[in-house]
Amino acid sequence: MRNKIVAGNWKMNKNMAGTDALLAELSAKLPNTHAKVMVSPTFVNLAGAVRQLEGSEIEVISQNMHFAESGAYTGEISADMLLDIGIKTVILGHSERRAYFGETDEILKKKVEAALANNMTVMFCFGEELQDRKSGNHFSVVESQLKNALFDLDPSAWSSIILAYEPVWAIGTGETASPEQAQEMHAFIRKTIATAFDQTIADNVSILYGGSVKPSNAEEIFSKPDVDGGLIGGAALAADDFIAIIKAI
């Protein structure tokens, strides 16, 4: 059975003191939950976060990594460096990485394969832009993002994949996909994976929704059968909001 997951994408927010404070508050207020809870501070605060959360149910994950093992890639971080400080899960393919840092499906495929080769779990993000939805191309865009980065994988790799469907027009905009739009796309994603691989793989992969999830809309979105949780940006930066979203699942 697939896991329920609530993950916070902190993006480029919170310095060390801010990270300490938010993690302390989250730890103190964390409700009993069947869901996996994840947080992703910036690279420079990951090691400290892992130390601070030792023994906690909250998993610290990375927002990105490079595909190479090591070498002349100024400013980049490898899988080995993340594993070395206790990080086992990495977010890849976030729309901000695609839009501002030129990450193509081809680059993401290499990153996914590098993370999996290092026995890491990948939280793979994808989603259509507003013009894709307006022109009715949202299903084909999503299908090609999945196909280009993930469909050459060995079927066994899927136990280490979490999907995060994030329509770009809903990220940080306050505009959320309706629960029906999220369900429709999540069902399409599951069907696409069942066709490319098999039904068991499709049934077992967690598909998170991301894009302006907040305490006021989380419960309705999470109530949809193919929505297995959320990747939360803005609302993950305030402990009470993030806790309310965890409670909603």
Ligand code: PGA
């Ligand atoms: P948001 O961001 O919740 O602020 O819309 C979600 C994300 O980018 O993962």
